[in-house]
Amino acid sequence: xxxxLDLALEVSGAVKRYGDxxxxxxxxxxxxxxxxxxxxxxxxxGKTTLLRSIAGLxxxxxxxxxxxxxxxxxxxxxxxxxxxxxxxxxxxxxxxxHLSVAANVAFGIRNHDRSEVKRQVAEALEVVELHxxxxxxxHELSGGERQRAALARALAPRPSLMLLDEPFASLDxxxxxxxxxxxVGALKATNTPAVFVTHDQGEAMATxxxxxxxRRGRIxxxxxxxxxxxxxxxxxxxxxxGQAAFLAIxxxxxxxxxxxxxxxxxxxxxxxxxxxxxxVVFIPDEHGSAIVQHTEFRGLTWWCTVELAHGEQVLxxxxxxxxxxxxxxxxxxxxxxxxxxxIANEQ
Amino acid sequence: xxxxxxxxxxxxxxxxxxxxxxxLADRISNWxxxxxxxxxxxxxxxxxxxxxxxxxxxxxxxWRQQWDxxxxxxxxxxxxxxxxxxxxxxxxxxxxxxxxxAYRFPGSKLFGWLLIAPLAMPTYVLGFVTLSxxxxxxxxxxxWRAQFGAEAWFPDIxxxxxxxxxxxxxxxxxxxxxxxxxxxxxxxxxxxxxRSLGAGPVEAxxxxxxxxxxxxxxxxxAIVMMETLTDFATVQYFDVNTISVGVFRIWRHTFDRDAASxxxxxxxxxxxxxxxLERVLRGRARFGEAxxxxxxxxxxxxxxxxxxxxxxxxxxxxxxxxxxPTAQLIVWAIQRAGSDNATPVTERFWEFLQNSLxxxxxxxxxxxxxxxxxxxxxxxxxxxxxxxTRLTSVGYAVPGPVVAMGVVLALAAINEALGSVGLGLPGxxxxxxxxALVYAYSVRFVAPAISSVESGLAQIPMEMTAxxxxxxxxxxxxVARIHLPLAxxxxxxxxxxxxxxSVKELPIVLLLRPFGLDTLSVWTYNLAxxxxxxxxxxxxxAIVAVTLIxxxxxxxxxxxxxxxxxxxxxxxx
Numbered sequence: 001x002x003x004x005l006d007l008a009l010e011v012s013g014a015v016k017r018y019g020d021x022x023x024x025x026x027x028x029x030x031x032x033x034x035x036x037x038x039x040x041x042x043x044x045x046g047k048t049t050l051l052r053s054i055a056g057l058x059x060x061x062x063x064x065x066x067x068x069x070x071x072x073x074x075x076x077x078x079x080x081x082x083x084x085x086x087x088x089x090x091x092x093x094x095x096x097x098h099l100s101v102a103a104n105v106a107f108g109i110r111n112h113d114r115s116e117v118k119r120q121v122a123e124a125l126e127v128v129e130l131h132x133x134x135x136x137x138x139h140e141l142s143g144g145e146r147q148r149a150a151l152a153r154a155l156a157p158r159p160s161l162m163l164l165d166e167p168f169a170s171l172d173x174x175x176x177x178x179x180x181x182x183x184v185g186a187l188k189a190t191n192t193p194a195v196f197v198t199h200d201q202g203e204a205m206a207t208x209x210x211x212x213x214x215r216r217g218r219i220x221x222x223x224x225x226x227x228x229x230x231x232x233x234x235x236x237x238x239x240x241x242g243q244a245a246f247l248a249i250x251x252x253x254x255x256x257x258x259x260x261x262x263x264x265x266x267x268x269x270x271x272x273x274x275x276x277x278x279x280v281v282f283i284p285d286e287h288g289s290a291i292v293q294h295t296e297f298r299g300l301t302w303w304c305t306v307e308l309a310h311g312e313q314v315l316x317x318x319x320x321x322x323x324x325x326x327x328x329x330x331x332x333x334x335x336x337x338x339x340x341x342x343i344a345n346e347q
Numbered sequence: 348x349x350x351x352x353x354x355x356x357x358x359x360x361x362x363x364x365x366x367x368x369x370x371l372a373d374r375i376s377n378w379x380x381x382x383x384x385x386x387x388x389x390x391x392x393x394x395x396x397x398x399x400x401x402x403x404x405x406x407x408x409x410w411r412q413q414w415d416x417x418x419x420x421x422x423x424x425x426x427x428x429x430x431x432x433x434x435x436x437x438x439x440x441x442x443x444x445x446x447x448x449a450y451r452f453p454g455s456k457l458f459g460w461l462l463i464a465p466l467a468m469p470t471y472v473l474g475f476v477t478l479s480x481x482x483x484x485x486x487x488x489x490x491w492r493a494q495f496g497a498e499a500w501f502p503d504i505x506x507x508x509x510x511x512x513x514x515x516x517x518x519x520x521x522x523x524x525x526x527x528x529x530x531x532x533x534x535x536x537x538x539x540x541x542r543s544l545g546a547g548p549v550e551a552x553x554x555x556x557x558x559x560x561x562x563x564x565x566x567x568x569a570i571v572m573m574e575t576l577t578d579f580a581t582v583q584y585f586d587v588n589t590i591s592v593g594v595f596r597i598w599r600h601t602f603d604r605d606a607a608s609x610x611x612x613x614x615x616x617x618x619x620x621x622x623x624l625e626r627v628l629r630g631r632a633r634f635g636e637a638x639x640x641x642x643x644x645x646x647x648x649x650x651x652x653x654x655x656x657x658x659x660x661x662x663x664x665x666x667x668x669x670x671x672p673t674a675q676l677i678v679w680a681i682q683r684a685g686s687d688n689a690t691p692v693t694e695r696f697w698e699f700l701q702n703s704l705x706x707x708x709x710x711x712x713x714x715x716x717x718x719x720x721x722x723x724x725x726x727x728x729x730x731x732x733x734x735x736t737r738l739t740s741v742g743y744a745v746p747g748p749v750v751a752m753g754v755v756l757a758l759a760a761i762n763e764a765l766g767s768v769g770l771g772l773p774g775x776x777x778x779x780x781x782x783a784l785v786y787a788y789s790v791r792f793v794a795p796a797i798s799s800v801e802s803g804l805a806q807i808p809m810e811m812t813a814x815x816x817x818x819x820x821x822x823x824x825x826v827a828r829i830h831l832p833l834a835x836x837x838x839x840x841x842x843x844x845x846x847x848x849s850v851k852e853l854p855i856v857l858l859l860r861p862f863g864l865d866t867l868s869v870w871t872y873n874l875a876x877x878x879x880x881x882x883x884x885x886x887x888x889a890i891v892a893v894t895l896i897x898x899x900x901x902x903x904x905x906x907x908x909x910x911x912x913x914x915x916x917x918x919x920x
Contacts, residue, residue, distance in 0.1 A: 081816035108818025
């Protein structure tokens with residue numbers, strides 16, 4: 001089986017069953033260049049199973065996987081993980097506790113020339129900015145340093161694909177942001193394509209060049225971050241990626257429209273309009289028919305839940321310097337330049 | 348490992364040799380883990396399978412003869428002994444576990460871990476010490492008669508009752524250990540809740556704690572019954588002829604392999620009944636399954652007479668099960684060392700010790716290697732390997748006489764098979780040889796090695812193994828560079844457990860030992876059978892000393908965990 005050489009990863013028709021349930025059901029995806037693909041989805045959606053299939057920790061029941069143009073898993077052949085040339089980073093660093101950081105990083109380097117190994121170790125630790133930690137042992141590192149060391153270890157053998165399974169999940173919020181810049185920087189610097197599993201939508205959008213949103217073993221949408229957030233293919237993707245309000249579309253004589261005005265929709269039937277909180281402006285007006293039901297302070301902005309005349313609700317953000325009390329009457333409008341996004345009304 | 352020429356030949360274009368050799372290694376590692384683990388399972392199960400199938404063609408004559416003579420009595424004895432010992436151990440073990448967990452009294456913390464000390468006392472040693480001290484010719488009865496006249500009544504020690512007491516005093520720690528662990532890990536929270544709902548301590552214990560302890564108690568009692576079933580030395584001292592004694596008698600007197608094996612299937616049947624009982628008692632609950640780690644029971648302080656009674660109860664159990672017999676052995680050993688007829692015995696002591704340690708060492712090595720293979724195979728192999736692992740552990744649930752006769756049958760079959768291709772083994776290999784002994788010991792004792800290596804391996808996350816694999820290392824190299832260094836403590840623990848079991852072991856070595864190969868346990872047994880109790884003291888002490896090692900390790904663990912509980916208690920306050 002030959003695959004286009006520029007594809008770093010190609011998964012096609014992948015199925016993995018556990019008993020009667022399909023952990024992954026007919027997944028296709030492709031990754032090229034040095035792209036980072038973020039796999040997101042609710043827990044149990046199959047994202048980790050998919051990652052493990054790519055790593056070779058188990059075999060697919062159907063479909064095939066190519067890594068760097070080489071078939072590693074199909075009905076006829078199955079390449080053991082040690083022969084796939086992929087790097088793996090887990091939530092907990094999984095550094096070998098009885099080896100120093102340098103020995104951990106050297107672990108996967110196949111080279112008989114000692115000085116060359118040493119050079120590669122130094123290089124890998126340089127990339128993750130741990131050059132002063134060669135002789136430390138894993139228990140002497142902080143959580144973030146451990147994850148960086150784990151990344152250095154996985155990068156050192158120059159893998160053709162990096163696989164990261166919730167690599168920041170065990171760290172606190174501020175460290176996560178810092179570390180993910182580090183990791184993305186290191187992956188780009190070494191020109192390594194990667195698949196990155198996370199349950200955090202924000203992290204996925206900040207990290208991925210591409211995002212695959214998974215549900216019940218299937219990829220619901222594979223797109224650039226802007227696409228999955230602002231042009232979701234269905235209601236599940238829309239609400240999974242971030243908070244949104246959905247308004248019914250009615251077919252009036254002058255075309256389809258919602259409570260916020262006319263809308264262009266490519267879906268003839270059963271579609272709704274998605275509105276992100278920043279798409280809606282609330283204008284206080286004592287004659288208005290909309291009422292502020294609830295407000296929530298989010299730091300940069302206020303998030304207001306506004307009930308419209310006929311009972312539908314929308315979310316609307318306001319500047320932190322411009323709060324409105326609950327019960328304020330007013331009207332809602334589309335933010336200038338924004339539009340209502342029609343999406344398939346499927347849960 | 349397979350011979351290299353069994354592997355498919357691979358064309359080796361020059362210059363690509365390295366690539367091809369990786370492919371070859373890969374091919375081996377893909378099937379070698381399941382294969383090796385199934386091979387281990389096969390070797391372990393074969394003797395038991397041979398024995399079980401020997402009943403298919405029973406020699407009716409033997410059975411009829413046995414049935415007419417000893418068999419009914421032996422069956423009755425076995426059943427009475429099993430019931431007596433399990434009831435005794437259950438009551439004693441549970442009471443002591445409850446006493447040391449739920450109450451505070453002078454020494455309660457110390458007793459908590461010290462009460463397992465009788466595990467270091469082989470039954471046959473306590474058996475002969477008891478007989479010599481309390482028996483008709485012993486000092487106690489002599490004194491009794493001097494006080495109250497020659498006809499004064501004294502309970503008959505050499506009896507079923509005496510045997511039951513001796514077994515109970517040595518075996519109760521199995522129930523005690525598991526019950527105590529369950530009390531600490533599981534029942535504590537439920538007990539507190541029951542008390543807060545208005546139940547008194549007794550009612551809470553009966554309605555909430557006991558049902559939760561049931562799986563642990565069932566498991567502990569099953570071990571006690573297995574240990575009782577496997578014994579045929581102690582029961583002989585006490586004149587209680589069980590079916591295990593029957594196997595021994597037939598084999599040693601007639602060397603009739605088939606008759607002895609068929610008889611051993613009876614022992615196997617009893618073992619299966621015990622396993623079945625344990626399953627039924629356990630119900631759908633699992634031992635060690637907790638609904639989250641709950642706090643232990645808060646011990647309540649006892650005062651005055653009740654505190655004294657508790658201390659006395661624990662002290663007596665310990666004294667009878669361990670300290671008094673040990674003290675007696677030490678006294679005898681010292682007395683003998685000074686006397687004339689001690690010299691020849693002491694000279695041979697080193698030889699016996701050497702035999703015991705050699706046998707134990709070789710067995711431990713075999714067991715740990717097998718354990719490393721099957722435990723790692725479960726991680727690298729396919730799903731079938733976990734079944735193989737469980738099969739490999741089956742020997743621990745098979746009584747010694749069964750294993751011994753099974754090995755005799757298996758080796759005889761191998762001998763025959765080799766003979767048919769003109770390669771006969773030397774005759775002794777099949778009946779009594781060092782190899783046969785090591786084989787039988789390994790079948791019986793590989794299970795503790797496997798479970799300790801498995802628990803060591805379980806400390807290494809699957810993800811760590813996966814990381815190592817993705818870094819390009821083959822499973823065998825991962826075992827060598829990651830698994831073994833990280834699990835070396837558990838390897839050592841496994842080896843120690845096997846060594847201790849082997850040094851203590853008596854039934855198998857009595858059945859299978861090659862002529863002239865005497866171990867400490869055989870020597871002890873022989874001297875004790877001839878009522879030369881004082882001379883038996885030295886080897887018996889040596890066995891107790893070896894057995895103390897793991898018991899001390901276990902005690903320290905128990906003590907540590909109680910310290911931890913105390914710490915967390917004081918933190919939460």
